Amino acid sequence: MGKKEIRKEKIPVPERSARERIKDFKEVKLGYTPELAIEEAKRCIQCPTAPCVEGCPVRVPIPQFIELIAEGKFVDAARKIKEENVLPSICGRVCPQEDQCEKVCVVGKLGQPVNIGALEAFAGDYEAKVGVEKPKKAESTGKKVAVIGSGPGGITCAADLAKLGHSVTIFEALHEPGGVLIYGIPEFRLPNEIVYGELDVLKELGVEVKLNYVIGKTKVLEELRNEFDAVFIASGAGLPYMLNIEGLNLNGVYAANEFLTRVNLMGAYRFPDYDTPVFTGKRVAVIGGGNTAMDVARTAKRLNGVEEVYIIYRRSEKEMPARVEEIHHAQEEGVVFQTLTNPVKFLGENGWLKGIECVRMELSEPDESGRRRPIPIEGSNFVIDIDAAVLAIGQGPNPIVMEGVDGLDIGKWGQIVVDSETCKTSLEGVFAGGDVIHGGSTVIQAMGDARKAAAAIHEYLFEN
Numbered sequence: 001m002g003k004k005e006i007r008k009e010k011i012p013v014p015e016r017s018a019r020e021r022i023k024d025f026k027e028v029k030l031g032y033t034p035e036l037a038i039e040e041a042k043r044c045i046q047c048p049t050a051p052c053v054e055g056c057p058v059r060v061p062i063p064q065f066i067e068l069i070a071e072g073k074f075v076d077a078a079r080k081i082k083e084e085n086v087l088p089s090i091c092g093r094v095c096p097q098e099d100q101c102e103k104v105c106v107v108g109k110l111g112q113p114v115n116i117g118a119l120e121a122f123a124g125d126y127e128a129k130v131g132v133e134k135p136k137k138a139e140s141t142g143k144k145v146a147v148i149g150s151g152p153g154g155i156t157c158a159a160d161l162a163k164l165g166h167s168v169t170i171f172e173a174l175h176e177p178g179g180v181l182i183y184g185i186p187e188f189r190l191p192n193e194i195v196y197g198e199l200d201v202l203k204e205l206g207v208e209v210k211l212n213y214v215i216g217k218t219k220v221l222e223e224l225r226n227e228f229d230a231v232f233i234a235s236g237a238g239l240p241y242m243l244n245i246e247g248l249n250l251n252g253v254y255a256a257n258e259f260l261t262r263v264n265l266m267g268a269y270r271f272p273d274y275d276t277p278v279f280t281g282k283r284v285a286v287i288g289g290g291n292t293a294m295d296v297a298r299t300a301k302r303l304n305g306v307e308e309v310y311i312i313y314r315r316s317e318k319e320m321p322a323r324v325e326e327i328h329h330a331q332e333e334g335v336v337f338q339t340l341t342n343p344v345k346f347l348g349e350n351g352w353l354k355g356i357e358c359v360r361m362e363l364s365e366p367d368e369s370g371r372r373r374p375i376p377i378e379g380s381n382f383v384i385d386i387d388a389a390v391l392a393i394g395q396g397p398n399p400i401v402m403e404g405v406d407g408l409d410i411g412k413w414g415q416i417v418v419d420s421e422t423c424k425t426s427l428e429g430v431f432a433g434g435d436v437i438h439g440g441s442t443v444i445q446a447m448g449d450a451r452k453a454a455a456a457i458h459e460y461l462f463e464n
């Protein structure tokens, strides 16, 4: 028998046209149908070494779940994924697969890799539609764990510990649970109902979620340590980096976190039906070249009254840290890219932003990050008329939780220092993971930390 011919390109995931989708916040991708999923799954050659698994931070059994999809056993596929990753519908959508599992896929050497992310999302969505199996819970251990933050790390750690029989309480600073999955990732990439579905699983496990509860203000870490047997900190990266340029205080200048929170969490795009407005005017500039910058730009494009949205980035498109897919979607939706451009000052009138002075840049030798260093071209300054600007140049760990805490090791970027194997901090019984230990990281990295921490906490609770 001759060798099986493998299709070189991925089976494309159906998606809505750019013209249609910029009118609303509904999901851009429509996802695979069962037929398309089976066809894509058949592109996997089931290689025995499965390098894709090594590329996944939580070691999802990729060939096994894909084989189940190829056989039409979609619910079994979802359950196989969940042995290692409790949030397949979320990770399948927001993981940077091209830098992780798909990067090392053997089929990718001949053409495009297997679309592992889309298959994972398909399996997760399919199971959610037909009814997720009730999670099993061990007998109560009588031990109590506090989890700070209800984002991907908090959800994962809480689920793992609750299944092991521990009593878990999550403390969430905002008025809705979900953390960055809700306030940071727009619905056109990750619909809120998917996140709420995962939160329902926590409820079934008996996890209590206390909202509007800021650890560091409402209660301090020390109090939690006294009331609980262990604490897991997954409070994320809530501290935005700002540019140190003139005009930063003008009305109309936002940090990306604030802008996205107003729209995604506070429903600003439905103002006046919702109380929180977001002022944009007609022209919005987004400063930065990462995924958050793309999210902001695409969000702004969907807001009423916005006519022009610019991405302003100091290097070229090639150096942009955003996912290629996000850049492509932003361009399809009409976002204008001003690359090799750096803001010099914000210009205002009567306290309101009116424009941004920029300078053209050129690239010289690579710097310590390995990327070519941008340097200003003298005399190339120019002005772009804008009404709003959003800074999306990164963020650091949220410092509130650490305020006034003695004996907690903090690194030079403000991150909590942990043991890399166990996520244990320098404080007895306190563990941490996700953005609060890495600065900006990914959803799946936060979940990987959370799983490690949950295992270490379980062990700790039995030793103490």
Ligand code: SF4
Residues within 6 Å of the ligand: 055, 056, 057, 058, 059, 060, 062, 085, 091, 092, 095, 097, 100, 101, 102, 116, 117, 120, 444
């Ligand atoms: Fe790939 Fe993310 Fe799924 Fe791992 S969790 S297999 S990295 S999509």
Ligand code: SF4
Residues within 6 Å of the ligand: 043, 044, 045, 046, 047, 050, 051, 052, 053, 062, 063, 104, 105, 106, 107, 114, 116
């Ligand atoms: Fe399948 Fe690619 Fe993994 Fe090989 S590396 S098992 S082809 S997904």
